[in-house]
Amino acid sequence: MNNTMKHNFTFIIKGDFCYSASKKELAARENHFLICINGICAGIFENIPMQYRHIPVTDYSGHLILPGLTDLHTHAPQYSFRGMGMDLELLDWLNTHTFPEESRYEDLAYARNAYRRFTDDMIHGPSTRACIFATRHVTATLLLMDMLEASGLITKVGKVNMDRNCPFPLCEADFNTSLSDTQLWLEASKKQKRCLPILTPRFIPSCSDPLMKGLADLQKNTGLPVQSHLSENLSEIEWVQELCPDSRFYGEAYYNYHLFGGETCPTIMAHCVHSSPEEIELLKSQNVWVAHCPQSNTNLSSGIAPVRRYLDQDLRIGLGSDIAGGTCGSIFRAMTDAIQVSKLYWRLIDTDAVPVTVEEAFWMGTAGGGTFFGKTGSFLPGWDADILVMDESRFPNTSPLTLRQRLERVIYLSEDRDILHKFVAGRQLF
Amino acid sequence: MNNTMKHNFTFIIKGDFCYSASKKELAARENHFLICINGICAGIFENIPMQYRHIPVTDYSGHLILPGLTDLHTHAPQYSFRGMGMDLELLDWLNTHTFPEESRYEDLAYARNAYRRFTDDMIHGPSTRACIFATRHVTATLLLMDMLEASGLITKVGKVNMDRNCPFPLCEADFNTSLSDTQLWLEASKKQKRCLPILTPRFIPSCSDPLMKGLADLQKNTGLPVQSHLSENLSEIEWVQELCPDSRFYGEAYYNYHLFGGETCPTIMAHCVHSSPEEIELLKSQNVWVAHCPQSNTNLSSGIAPVRRYLDQDLRIGLGSDIAGGTCGSIFRAMTDAIQVSKLYWRLIDTDAVPVTVEEAFWMGTAGGGTFFGKTGSFLPGWDADILVMDESRFPNTSPLTLRQRLERVIYLSEDRDILHKFVAGRQLF
Numbered sequence: 001m002n003n004t005m006k007h008n009f010t011f012i013i014k015g016d017f018c019y020s021a022s023k024k025e026l027a028a029r030e031n032h033f034l035i036c037i038n039g040i041c042a043g044i045f046e047n048i049p050m051q052y053r054h055i056p057v058t059d060y061s062g063h064l065i066l067p068g069l070t071d072l073h074t075h076a077p078q079y080s081f082r083g084m085g086m087d088l089e090l091l092d093w094l095n096t097h098t099f100p101e102e103s104r105y106e107d108l109a110y111a112r113n114a115y116r117r118f119t120d121d122m123i124h125g126p127s128t129r130a131c132i133f134a135t136r137h138v139t140a141t142l143l144l145m146d147m148l149e150a151s152g153l154i155t156k157v158g159k160v161n162m163d164r165n166c167p168f169p170l171c172e173a174d175f176n177t178s179l180s181d182t183q184l185w186l187e188a189s190k191k192q193k194r195c196l197p198i199l200t201p202r203f204i205p206s207c208s209d210p211l212m213k214g215l216a217d218l219q220k221n222t223g224l225p226v227q228s229h230l231s232e233n234l235s236e237i238e239w240v241q242e243l244c245p246d247s248r249f250y251g252e253a254y255y256n257y258h259l260f261g262g263e264t265c266p267t268i269m270a271h272c273v274h275s276s277p278e279e280i281e282l283l284k285s286q287n288v289w290v291a292h293c294p295q296s297n298t299n300l301s302s303g304i305a306p307v308r309r310y311l312d313q314d315l316r317i318g319l320g321s322d323i324a325g326g327t328c329g330s331i332f333r334a335m336t337d338a339i340q341v342s343k344l345y346w347r348l349i350d351t352d353a354v355p356v357t358v359e360e361a362f363w364m365g366t367a368g369g370g371t372f373f374g375k376t377g378s379f380l381p382g383w384d385a386d387i388l389v390m391d392e393s394r395f396p397n398t399s400p401l402t403l404r405q406r407l408e409r410v411i412y413l414s415e416d417r418d419i420l421h422k423f424v425a426g427r428q429l430f
Numbered sequence: 431m432n433n434t435m436k437h438n439f440t441f442i443i444k445g446d447f448c449y450s451a452s453k454k455e456l457a458a459r460e461n462h463f464l465i466c467i468n469g470i471c472a473g474i475f476e477n478i479p480m481q482y483r484h485i486p487v488t489d490y491s492g493h494l495i496l497p498g499l500t501d502l503h504t505h506a507p508q509y510s511f512r513g514m515g516m517d518l519e520l521l522d523w524l525n526t527h528t529f530p531e532e533s534r535y536e537d538l539a540y541a542r543n544a545y546r547r548f549t550d551d552m553i554h555g556p557s558t559r560a561c562i563f564a565t566r567h568v569t570a571t572l573l574l575m576d577m578l579e580a581s582g583l584i585t586k587v588g589k590v591n592m593d594r595n596c597p598f599p600l601c602e603a604d605f606n607t608s609l610s611d612t613q614l615w616l617e618a619s620k621k622q623k624r625c626l627p628i629l630t631p632r633f634i635p636s637c638s639d640p641l642m643k644g645l646a647d648l649q650k651n652t653g654l655p656v657q658s659h660l661s662e663n664l665s666e667i668e669w670v671q672e673l674c675p676d677s678r679f680y681g682e683a684y685y686n687y688h689l690f691g692g693e694t695c696p697t698i699m700a701h702c703v704h705s706s707p708e709e710i711e712l713l714k715s716q717n718v719w720v721a722h723c724p725q726s727n728t729n730l731s732s733g734i735a736p737v738r739r740y741l742d743q744d745l746r747i748g749l750g751s752d753i754a755g756g757t758c759g760s761i762f763r764a765m766t767d768a769i770q771v772s773k774l775y776w777r778l779i780d781t782d783a784v785p786v787t788v789e790e791a792f793w794m795g796t797a798g799g800g801t802f803f804g805k806t807g808s809f810l811p812g813w814d815a816d817i818l819v820m821d822e823s824r825f826p827n828t829s830p831l832t833l834r835q836r837l838e839r840v841i842y843l844s845e846d847r848d849i850l851h852k853f854v855a856g857r858q859l860f
Contacts, residue, residue, distance in 0.1 A: 080828040083842030084835050086769065087787060104829075114828050301773040301785065327766075327842040336757075339516065343731040344771070348778050355731065357517060398510040398544050399534075405514050412513035412757040415845060 009039040009426030012052065015060035015389065017044050018407045019067050019379040020363040023311065027379070028403035031061065036385040039426030043381040060389050060421075064406050067377050068128025068386030068424060069331035070369035073227070073270040073291035073320025075133040076144055076157075077102050077111075079118040082324040090233040090300045090325075095167070098324070102135045103170045111140035119147040125329055125416045128386040128424040129373050131227050131268055131291070131320075132157045133200055136172055138185045148195040152429045154373060158200025158227055159185040161215060164208045175211035182218065194424075203229040204240045204253050212257040219259060225266040225372075226259050227291075231279060232271035233302045251279040261286030268372060270320055273297050273305045283315055289372050290317040292364065294337035296325030304345045307338060308353035311360055318369020319361075331369075335361035335411050358408050389421035390414060439469040439856030442482065445490035445819065447474050448837045449497050449809040450793040453741065457809070458833035461491065466815040469856030473811040490819050490851075494836050497807050498558025498816030498854060499761035500799035503657070503700040503721035503750025505563040506574055506587075507532050507541075509548040512754040520663040520730045520755075525597070528754070532565045533600045541570035549577040555759050555846045558816040558854040559803050561657050561698055561721070561750075562587045563630055566602055568615045578625040582859045584803060588630025588657055589615040591645060594638045605641035612648065624854075633659040634670045634683050642687040649689060655696040655802075656689050657721075661709060662701035663732045681709040691716030698802060700750055703727050703735045710743065719746040719802050722794065724767035726755030734775045737768060738783035741790055748799020749791075761799075765791035765841050788838050819851040820844060 013034050021027040027044075035042040035052050042052070078098060085097040105111045122130065132148075134141035134157055141159040148155045159182060163172040172178040182199075189197045199219055201207040207215075219226060231237055231250050240250045247253040251269070254260035260282070261267040270291040275283065283290060292305055310317050319334040320326075326334070335358075342356040356364075370377025376384045392406065395413045410418070422429045443464050451457040457474075465472040465482050472482070508528060515527040535541045552560065562578075564571035564587055571589040578585045589612060593602040602608040612629075619627045629649055631637040637645075649656060661667055661680050670680045677683040681699070684690035690712070691697040700721040705713065713720060722735055740747050749764040750756075756764070765788075772786040786794075800807025806814045822836065825843045840848070852859045 083825070083839040084831075086838065086842065087785070101829075110828065117826070295770075298770045298773055301777050303777050304774065340725075340728045341774070343728055344734065344774055344778075347731050347733050348774075355517070395513065396547070398540065399531075401514075408516065409513040412516065 009385070010037050010055060012036070012048060012055050012057040013060055013065065013387070014057055015063045015065040016403055016406070017065050017379060018403050020359070020367050020377070021380070023363045023368070024359055026359045026362065026404060026407070030403055033057065034065065034379060034387070036426050039385050041379050041381060041383050041385045044379050063420065064390040064392060064403070064410055066388045066390065066407070066410070067366045067370070067379060068388055068422065069126045069365045070318055070373065070377060071127040071130040071321050071329070071331050072268055072289060072318035072369035072372060073293055074130060074323045074329070076115060076118045077105050077135050078324035079121070079329070080114040083327045086299050086327070088300070089235070090302060091235055093300060099167050099170050105135040105137045105140040106169065108139060108143065111143055115140070115144045115147055119151050121329060121416070122153060123151050123429055124419070126388055126419055127331055128153060128422065129370060129376060130155045131198060131372065133160055133227070134158060136160045136162055136170065136178070136181070138181050141185060142188050145189055145192055145195045149192050152424055152427050153194065154424055155195045156198040156225065157195055158198045160200050160202050161211055162202040162206035163211050165205050175208050175214060178211050179214040179218070182215070186222070197224060199224050199226045201228050201259065203236070204243060204250065205236065212259065216258040219265055223264060227268040228254065228259070228270070230254070230269035230272050231274045232297070233300065234274060237274055249276050249279045251275065251282050255282060255286065261288035266372065270322065271297060271302065271305065273303045280309065280313065280315070284313055287316060289369070290315055291320040291369070292317055292338060293320040293322035293326060294334060294341045295328060296322035298337070298341060299327065300325050304341045304349070306345070306353065307342055307356055308345070311356070316368070316371070317364055318372065319365045330416060331365040332411050332414055335365045338364060358411065362407065362411065385423055385426040387423040388419055391418050391420040394418060439815070440467050440485060442466070442478060442485050442487040443490055443495065443817070443819070444487055445493045445495040446833055446836070447495045447809060448833050450789070450797050450807070451810070453793045453798070454789055456789045456792065456834060456837070460833055463487065464495065464809060464817070466856050469815050471809050471811060471813050471815045474809050493850065494820040494822060494833070494840055496818045496820065496837070496840070497796045497800070497809060498818055498852070499556045499795045500748055500803065500807060501557040501560040501751050501759070501761050502698055502719060502748035502799035502802060503723055504560060504753045504759070506545060506548045507535050507565045508754035509551070509759070510544040513757045516729050516757070518730070519665070520732060521665055523730060529597050529600050535565040535567045535570040536599065538569060538573065541573055545570070545574045545577055549581055551759060551846070552583060553581050553859055554849070556818055556849055557761055558583060558852065559800060559806060560585045561628060561802065563657070564589055566590045566592055566600065566611070568611050571615060572618050575619055575622055575625045579622050582854050582857050583624065584854055585625045586628040586655065587625055588628045590630050590632050591641055592632040592636035593641050595635050605638050605644060608641050609644040609648070612645070616652070627654060629654050629656045631658050631689065633666070634673060634680065635666065642689065646688040649695055653694060657698040658684065658689070658700070660684070660699035660702050661704045662727070663730065664704060667704055679706050679709045681705065681712050685712060685716065691718035696802065700752065701727060701732065701735065703733045710739065710745070714743055714745050717746060719748060719799070721750035721799070722747055722768060723750040723752035723756060724764060724771045725758060726752035728767070728771060729757065730755050734771045734779070736775070736783065737772055737786055738775070741786070746798070746801070747794055748802065749795045760846060761795045762841050762844055765795045768794060788841065792837065792841065815853055815856040817853040818849055821848050821850040824848060
């Protein structure tokens with residue numbers, strides 16, 4: 001499909017729509033029409049308004065139609081080894097599995113094969129948007145970006161910066177090399193339209209002081225967004241405290257480098273499992289997006305993030321698969337994981353922290369994370385037409401169900417193969 | 431396939447085998463031969479021993495081959511509404527969703543449709559054995575048993591007994607009706623060969639004193655096995671304490687009725703999330719099988735069962751999907767859920783309770799639960815030839831993997847459609 005043929009992205013579809021009207025409120029519209037004009041949702045109507053009656057209608061009657069999901073945190077080079085080494089905690093797991101595997105992306109043939117699988121599976125999964133860590137390698141990262149650009153998905157990809165505390169040859173030679181490689185990568189990725197760069201210091205322990213300062217300068221000059229990791233694991237937090245004795249807490253270390261949100265630096269911090277009240281306050285005041293990755297936090301025995309608090313304090317928050325700390329790339333699964341761990345948090349840690357509801361989990365996986373890309377993740381007028389047409393025939397109902405019940409079943413039971421059609425900003429991928 | 435054609439169940443297959451040699455020890459045999467004689471595994475060999483060289487060999491080289499899994503606890507009539515109402519706790523969930531749905535199994539057309547789906551999906555899932563709750567309805571239960579008998583799976587099914595504390599019309603009229611219906615059901619199920627009856631008092635709150643006494647007499651006279659629920663939820667436990675003031679704990683109530691294990695009464699108790707040390711001691715001394723249902727215990731906010739303790743104290747323990755408290759019927763998923771909740775238990779409740787390993791989770795899902803059916807769930811000589819031939823092509827490796835690594839990936843990543851072939855006691859289902 002030609003990217004310039006904008007008129008292709010104008011259409012009407014009929015079906016049963018569920019989307020978040022707000023964080024706590026689900027909109028459910030049975031047998032309605034979604035009007036998509038140039039990739040933007042003009043609204044959902046019971047009858048097609050007069051001014052749109054010339055637009056062709058595709059009939060998906062009986063199908064549940066949902067906004068595309070956003071994976072706010074994942075690692076493309078870890079996709080190839082997902083589901084292995086799950087008996088380890090974060091720092092051991094990084095050294096045993098992740099770092100050796102990521103070293104292989106120096107080899108372009110290896111990278112092409114592995115990234116092809118990642119991209120193909122992402123095309124067929126429920127996410128229409130994703131924020132992705134690549135590796136520190138410029139060429140392999142550009143290759144991944146080319147594949148994602150061609151996929152039709154809208155993504156942000158980061159060449160990873162890491163110049164200390166990780167093994168050769170994955171460690172970058174020094175901060176200058178890391179920064180000049182980053183410049184090279186940014187220059188080469190200027191041609192991209194749908195897969196854009198995002199600055200990606202891996203995490204404080206693997207980024208030296210001058211590297212962080214250089215990245216902050218770069219961020220200031222380019223206005224690029226930032227993604228990193230925060231307060232995932234207790235040993236990691238202790239380590240950061242040693243590395244940054246002048247910061248009162250982990251998040252403040254990023255803040256002191258000017259890489260922690262604010263008006264001109266849109267930022268995602270993955271995990272935030274053990275964030276202190278001060279850190280939560282800073283996340284909120286800096287408008288940082290929290291990428292909640294419940295499956296990964298369980299697999300790596302990190303703990304359970306206090307998501308009830310984040311929701312109630314109106315933090316920006318979305319969901320991440322965190323492949324390969326998480327083993328499943330689907331954000332539907334992340335929604336159920338988020339609900340499930342919040343129930344255990346409620347039962348085992350804090351009886352005041354009522355569990356995450358279906359509405360809230362759905363919101364986090366759609367608009368909660370999607371707004372990092374703008375107006376994405378809902379069917380409100382003016383929002384991007386990211387659309388999933390679901391096939392529920394593998395789990396048929398034996399009694400009439402409400403749309404809300406059908407949505408809950410799709411969240412809990414659907415697999416990638418149950419997605420019948422997928423649109424990204426009006427562009428049909430399949 | 432004709433059940434009497436025993437010679438069909440003699441064959442050799444070649445491939446890559448993983449199975450539990452013991453609870454903590456995985457046997458991994460690459461490029462070996464499994465000899466199946468009349469449905470029984472004669473062993474796994476690097477070369478085919480002379481005496482077996484006349485037997486035809488099927489070559490599944492490159493495929494991971496595993497013992498069939500056992501679902502030690504599930505509810506067939508709840509399959510149709512799995513993935514709904516997950517915002518409730520046990521007793522509310524029973525009243526809002528489960529009891530109204532189970533009432534519908536009075537209607538045979540409804541039951542046929544719903545049980546057909548349950549049975550079809552079970553055929554194509556990884557379990558070769560299952561212990562299943564039906565409803566209180568005799569005819570619908572027999573219908574389910576006919577379907578399961580024809581499926582080739584080996585199962586135990588219980589007509590449920592429940593004569594108090596549940597809504598009309600699901601509640602049985604009185605204990606006499608419940609017992610005479612049970613007699614009717616047992617008489618009619620005598621023709622079954624692979625799908626056998628198991629006595630199924632729902633749980634203490636829904637069974638009156640005379641009903642439990644009658645069931646105990648029936649058990650004594652028939653030697654039939656028993657399945658029920660134990661210590662799933664704190665409100666339930668409190669309720670049982672009120673109902674049975676003479677029992678010191680929930681398990682003792684079953685014990686006092688003579689329906690709690692021992693040499694002549696093989697028993698499964700599902701959940702055991704909140705079992706006291708005394709209850710655990712009784713579970714052990716009575717050789718009761720614990721059906722650990724981690725997904726259900728999370729979904730219904732019941733808590734996390736102390737599985738490390740059960741494993742270390744050598745209790746009999748297997749895994750259950752507990753549809754529809756659990757939403758996923760696959761015992762592979764139950765293995766990962768068991769590992770995951772054990773990590774949270776370790777991190778949040780008891781730092782001495784080291785997480786369940788892949789080996790232990792695999793053992794629970796195969797031999798741990800399988801031994802309720804005899805020698806089932808391993809490829810040791812003399813054990814039943816319940817076999818899954820897996821297709822790993824949906825998650826190809828980019829580097830050479832050990833069999834143990836491939837097993838971990840199959841456990842975390844496989845879906846039902848990744849099962850290429852399935853044998854139950856030597857009988858090929860597909």
